[in-house]
Amino acid sequence: MQDARRLELEEMIARIALGDRDSFEALYDATSAKLHAVCLSVLKDRPEAEETLQEVYIKIWQNATRYASNGLSPMTWLITIARNRAIDRLRARSSRPATAPTDAAAVLPSGEPSPEAATIRAQEWEMLDECLAQLADQQAGAVRAVYLEGVTYADLAEREGKPVNTVRSWLRRSLLRLKDCVTR
Amino acid sequence: MTEDTPLTPDEHDSALAAELALGLLEGPEAEAATTRMTEDAGFAQQVRDWQERLAGLAMQLTPVMAPARAKQGIRERLGFGMAPLAEDPTETRPWWRGPIGALAGLVAVAAVAAFLWLPGNAPITPTGAQPDYQAQLQSEAGDLRVAARLDGREMEIDLQDGAAGEGRDLEIWWIKPDGSAPISIGLVPRSGNARMELPADLDPTEGIKIALTDEPAGGSPTGQATGPIVAVADLTRL
Numbered sequence: 001m002q003d004a005r006r007l008e009l010e011e012m013i014a015r016i017a018l019g020d021r022d023s024f025e026a027l028y029d030a031t032s033a034k035l036h037a038v039c040l041s042v043l044k045d046r047p048e049a050e051e052t053l054q055e056v057y058i059k060i061w062q063n064a065t066r067y068a069s070n071g072l073s074p075m076t077w078l079i080t081i082a083r084n085r086a087i088d089r090l091r092a093r094s095s096r097p098a099t100a101p102t103d104a105a106a107v108l109p110s111g112e113p114s115p116e117a118a119t120i121r122a123q124e125w126e127m128l129d130e131c132l133a134q135l136a137d138q139q140a141g142a143v144r145a146v147y148l149e150g151v152t153y154a155d156l157a158e159r160e161g162k163p164v165n166t167v168r169s170w171l172r173r174s175l176l177r178l179k180d181c182v183t184r
Numbered sequence: 185m186t187e188d189t190p191l192t193p194d195e196h197d198s199a200l201a202a203e204l205a206l207g208l209l210e211g212p213e214a215e216a217a218t219t220r221m222t223e224d225a226g227f228a229q230q231v232r233d234w235q236e237r238l239a240g241l242a243m244q245l246t247p248v249m250a251p252a253r254a255k256q257g258i259r260e261r262l263g264f265g266m267a268p269l270a271e272d273p274t275e276t277r278p279w280w281r282g283p284i285g286a287l288a289g290l291v292a293v294a295a296v297a298a299f300l301w302l303p304g305n306a307p308i309t310p311t312g313a314q315p316d317y318q319a320q321l322q323s324e325a326g327d328l329r330v331a332a333r334l335d336g337r338e339m340e341i342d343l344q345d346g347a348a349g350e351g352r353d354l355e356i357w358w359i360k361p362d363g364s365a366p367i368s369i370g371l372v373p374r375s376g377n378a379r380m381e382l383p384a385d386l387d388p389t390e391g392i393k394i395a396l397t398d399e400p401a402g403g404s405p406t407g408q409a410t411g412p413i414v415a416v417a418d419l420t421r422l
Contacts, residue, residue: 021264028255029337033247033367033383037407040248046402050254057258071232076239083242087207125240146206147241153208171208172191172199179198182237 009074016064024061031075032057035082041148042086052089056082073121087150124182131181139174146171201230205238247383248407249369315340318422319394321415328414330372330396332356334388339369342377348398355399357409359416361391371403372396392419 009030015023035056039049059081067077132140138160145151151159156167191199203209204217221228315333322329328346332339341356348354357366370380382388397404398411 025255028258029381030384032255033249033385034242034245036250036254037245037248038242040405040407041242041245044405046400046405050250050402053250053254054257054261058261061262071229072235073239075243076236079239079242080235084207121236121240124237125243128237128240129244144241146208147238148245150207172203175202176191176195176199179202179234179237 006074009078013060013064013067013074013077016061017067024057027060028057031078034075035078038079038082038148039086042083042090042150044149048089049086052086053082056085059085076121083147083150090150127182127184128178131178134181135174135177139170142167142171143174143178197227198230201227202234202238205231205234246365246367246407247385248367249380249383251370252378252380315422317388317419319417319419321394321396321417323415328354328396330354330415332394332417332419334382334419337382338379339382340377340379341370341372343372343375347374348372351401352411353399353401353403354396354414355403355409355411357395357397358386359393359395361393366395366409368403368407368409388419390419390421393417394419 009027012023012027012030016027032053036049036053039052039056040046043049043052060078063081067074070077072080132143135143142151142156146156153164153168153171156171157164160167200209200217204214204221209217221231315335317334319332320329321332323346329344331342331344333342334340354372356369356372358369359366367383367386369382369386370378372378393416395409395416396414397409398414399409400411404410
């Protein structure tokens with residue numbers, strides 16, 4: 001994402017924090033199709049994704065004042081809220097007790113917003129595809145499924161027919177390998 | 185790094201931060217990691233770095249437009265109370281679509297015509313009256329007709345004839361000439377017309393096609409077309 005677009009989104013969120021409804025509508029128009037895709041990817045159910053999308057934007061309206069201090073880029077902040085909300089709903093569906101992803105990082109002040117962060121992130125996003133391709137298909141698929149579909153370790157273990165500890169160990173290594181690759 | 189060497193403490197921390205960002209931790213482990221994030225700034229930064237990195241996966245998802253009623257639902261819940269963007273499909277036909285409406289429309293046209301006849305008036309062009317692009321969609325059997333019109337970034341979808349089957353919806357797709365995956369831009373209203381805003385990364389140009397597919401009620405559950413294409417047409421500039 002170009003810097004101009006990032007600044008535009010940051011400006012919108014800053015105005016929303018001041019209660020500007022027009023900016024809120026503009027942010028919705030600019031980002032809702034992407035956040036809806038995130039909700040759909042996790043929930044795989046159109047009406048539930050639509051309902052979740054509404055909750056996500058209500059949360060954005062309510063939490064915009066806390067955005068400036070959290071150190072995340074605007075798209076990451078928005079995507080994280082949408083993903084977490086969708087996963088909360090996904091896990092509420094099943095009877096299995098599971099811990100919801102934490103929103104804490106999305107609201108926790110970072111203290112030191114880094115000026116290079118945006119550039120680093122842009123580079124990492126560009127590398128992501130290439131680096132995923134360097135993992136074995138099964139591992140890349142697992143990373144995608146965990147992030148984009150809210151798959152848990154228990155789900156992965158069931159899918160692979162392996163103990164939870166085994167899948168946890170290889171997912172952790174896949175994630176570290178991915179990080180090494182994108183930050184290279 | 186081979187499969188059997190244990191993780192170094194740094195690798196362990198980074199993996200833990202990733203798991204927290206992903207929501208993979210459960211019970212006491214999740215609590216401990218969350219607490220650590222509030223106390224250990226370096227660890228909190230690692231969690232955020234993972235959030236940034238992984239958000240790139242979501243950036244690759246094909247955007248799927250939500251129906252206009254979602255935006256209206258948000259406005260209502262936040263107490264903004266603005267006029268609806270689209271007709272509620274559960275409502276009965278609004279009066280202006282009925283016979284009285286047609287009559288009122290004729291009167292309105294006559295009034296405008298009379299007004300334009302008055303000398304000394306500069307011609308008045310109502311803003312947004314002229315669409316920029318349009319697509320006229322028709323099923324092969326001719327029993328379904330849908331008009332799509334684009335005025336700036338606002339798209340109007342008008343169901344002129346026919347309807348989706350029982351328990352089904354017609355989904356509207358934006359197909360770029362570059363062969364990329366079709367992007368859902370919403371559902372055809374059950375009756376009448378609906379207006380929607382184009383997502384920010386879609387730009388109307390020549391070569392775009394608009395297609396309708398037959399999908400389960402509420403639209404494709406996956407965000408990709410699952411049903412047969414019912415109609416397809418070029419988006420043409422006017």
